Amino acid sequence: MEGHRNSVTGQARIEGVALQAGDIRGGVHIHSHAPALLPVPRQLPPAPAHLPGRDAELSALDREWDEPPPPGGRCLVLTGPAGVGKSALACRWLHARAEDFPDGLFYADLRGHAPGGPADPAEVLGAFLRALGLPAVPAAFDEAGALWRSATARKRFAVLLDSAATAAQVRPLLSGADRSVTVVTSRARLTGLGIDRARFFAVDLVGPAAAAAILARLVGADRIAAEPLAADQVVTRCAGLPLAICVAGARMAARPQQPLAATAEALRREGDRLAALRLDGEASVRGVLDASYRALAPESGRLYRLLGLLPVPEFTPAVAGAAAGLSPTEADDGLDALAGVHLLEERGAGRYRFHDLVRLHAGGLGRAEEAPEQGEAAVRRVAEHYLAAATAAEARLMPSHRFLPRDYLEPPVDVPELASESAVVDWFERERDQLAAVLRHSMRTHRYGLVWQLADALQPVFIRLRPHAFQLEAHRLGLDAARRCGDRIAEQWMLTSGGQGLRSAGLVRESADWYAAALEVSRANGDVRAEAQACTGLGHAHRMLGELDSARSRFEEALRLRESLGYRRGVGLVRVALGEVAVDAADEAEAVRQLSLAVEDLTAVDDPYQVCRALAVRARAHLLAGRYAPARADLESARAGFVAAGSTHWQARADEWLGELALAQGDFATARELFTAAHEAYRRLAAPDTARLARCLAALPPQ
Known part of the structure; x- marks a missing residue:
């Protein structure tokens, strides 16, 4: 092949899969790692060991299940007053039927009466998709719903949606899978779900015999037999509400030497301060809870x-x-x-x-x-605890990120150590709902400084894990908060971080608007580092829109600014971006030059994750130039780093490009294997990538 070279001239561009090869001798084999198998979701809370008084309801649910399934799956709605045992009934029935749902038992608390408001269906969809192994949820809610329906279409599974507020909250979470069942519990009647072919089951208070059985299991049959009148009085004053009976029983069980009559008398004296809830039996709940509260140390x-x-x-x-x-x-x-x-x-x-x-x-x-100031201080300390934890996560994932202040009225204590990147990922998955609640509550209570500081601290986690909906909400709140407190420095960084989130979610035009605003504010502030960041963001937006000349101009401007600051990590990141533009423009020599310099810069500042990104893009340039050996070396090294960092997106990108390398060398079987692995990973991340890989697979020769 000496003296021969494939070239692309003029305005032509190559997109998708390209095969460039001379003579191929011998086999070329590239192997990808099989994705880790996730456990089948088994998310239900434990079922109660005993459920007195619910035989009729369990039988009714069984009869409904035994009927021929309607198209689109079943929706069973359990309604009744708070504390009546709707969740316990649902868990007991679903656990008993677990063998009918080999593909999973999903659970979500819809927080219909939580102080922070009901759960966002988008957040619930995200949790369900992550449990299925789809960690990055499309930013558009309708796309996330479509992905949920597609992923479950042929599965046999059950979903428990606990404590729903409205039919509108439930409806987007219905999968429509024929062999599925969705069980919904709610204090409200949710009659609107009738148009979704839901079946409704009323869960009433338990009768005296069942209430006595619950109490006997908690207190012991001997004590009940010794004081039958007092036991009857407790049952009567609990008004058949299982929650009240359980709390009263626990109170008596904790005092084996105290007569049951003491609890019965305590319940008789209690007022009706929960009567405003207008639900039968809750006055007795207040009495039971007041009695238990007064017994606390x-x-x-x-x-x-x-x-x-x-x-x-x-x-x-x-x-x-x-x-x-x-x-x-x-x-x-x-x-x-x-x-x-x-x-x-x-x-x-x-x-x-x-x-x-x-x-x-x-x-x-x-x-x-x-005292009001004591309550406010408690809420503030908890919010600052989460700010400190998020700052620890920030330091672990991206030590160079933080240069905005963190304001604490008291030094936080018991902050998680987060000794590894995987520990940060685990922490975020556990605390996602708490972090969102703190952000929203802080905004409602005008603690604007904490809002933008928490959004800023979470940015490295957002970049790594791409929780689009949460990131966009956090930065929209953060930008509003920064503007409300008149902090122009915070405003410029909320704009640049939010611009990145919008770009990651595919909202490129809006992303460009945020970056343009950030550029204006940073120049007014005289902040060169922020100005460079805004220029970089605008460059990325232009590149995603196919405007390569504008992208290159913005990146070169950012490069000059960062070099003037001596910010070597930032210089390396801009060189990666310039390399990407050169690859898009089919200028392989310029791409390799920029990316090799980027590897040097990012290695010098000890940022292995970004080094892997630079290697992967440089491999792309080598591949397009037909230099297969260095392309393979860079890609395999980069892929190993992405696996270690838990970056599913870039791991998939490496598999895609390894597949293109195999294709260029005529190894169609390995190309198919790698494209399939990348396609599956992209399916869990973003629809545009999935469609591109589908085209790559379709272009392969038949097996």
Whole structure:
């Protein structure tokens, strides 16, 4: 092949798969790693060991299930007052039928009556898709719903949507799979789901015999037999509400020497402060909860009140400690004490939450008995705990990112260590809902500095994991907050970070608008580093829009600015971007030059993840020039780094380009294997990439 070269001239461009090869001798084999298999989702809370008084409801659900399935799957709605046991009934029935759902049991708390408002269906869809192994959810809600329906179309699975607020909240979460069932629990009737062919089941209060059976299991048959009148009075005053019976029973079980008559008398004296909820039986719940609260040790009672004021749906010892100013051991003991009398539900792994009614009770006491400044301080300490944790995550993933301040009124304590990048990923998945709740509550309560600081601290996590909906919400709130406090420096960084989020979500035109605004603000501020960041963002937007000359001009401007600052990491990142533009323009020599310089810069500042990005793009340039050996070496090295960093997107990109390398060398079988792996990964990340890989697979010769 000496003296021969394939070339592209004029304005022609190559897109998609290209095959360039001379003589091929021998076999070429490139192997990709098989994706890790995720466990089948088994997300339901544990089923109660005993469920007295629910035989009729269980039989009705069984009969409905045994009927021929309607097209689009079943939707079964359990309605009834709070605390009546709707969730327990649903869990018991689904666990008993688990063998009918080999492809998964999904669970979501829709938080229909939570203080922070109902769960966003988009967030629930995201959690379900991640459980299916689709970690990056399309930013557009309708695209996420379509992906959920496509991914589950042929599966046999069940979904429990607990504590729904409205039919509109539920409807986008219905999969439509013929062999699926969605069970919904709600205090509301949700009659609007009738148009979705839902079947409705009323869950009423339990009868006296069932209530007595629940109490006997908690207290013991011997004590019931010794004081039958007092036991009957407790059952009567709990008004057939299982929650009330369980709390009263736990109170009596914790006092084996105290007569049952003492609890019966305590219930008789209680007022009706939950009557405003207008649900039958809740006056007795208030009485039961008041009685249990007054029996708490003073420190446990204070913790209970303060937890009721917090905006977060779950509590850990660290959160409880921050709220009440307790040591980790004291906080753990306090949570355990509250869970021991059924005032908190233990969710496993050191996490707790309130039942809806108990949260109302605790919050009411907090507002009534805590001085306003004490309650506000508890909420502030918890918010600052999450700010400190997010800052620790930021330092682990991207140490050079932080140069904006973090303002704490008190030094945070018990901040997670997050000793590795994988620990950051795990932390974010656990705390995503809490972080969102803190952001929203801080915005509602005018703590604007904390809003933009938390959004800023989370940016490295957003870049790595691409939770589009949360990132966009965080930066829209952050930008509004920065402007409300008149902080122009914070405003410019919310604009650049938000621009990146919009670009990542595919909202390129809006991204360009944010970057242009960031450029204007940064120049007014005289902030050269921020100006360079805005220029870089505009360059990326122009490139994604196919405007290569404008992209190159913006990147070259950013390069000059960053070189003037001596910001070597930033210089390296701009060189990667210039290399990408050169690859797009089929200028392989310029691409290799820029990317080799980028590798040097990013290696010097010890940023292995970005080094891998530079290697991968340089491999692309080698591949387009027909230099297969250096292309393979760069891609294999980069892919190993992406796997170690948990970057699914760039791992898929490396597989795609390795597939193109195999194709160029005539190894169609390996190309198909690699394209298939990349296609599956892209399917979990973004529809445009998925479509491109589908075209690559379709262009391969038949097997």
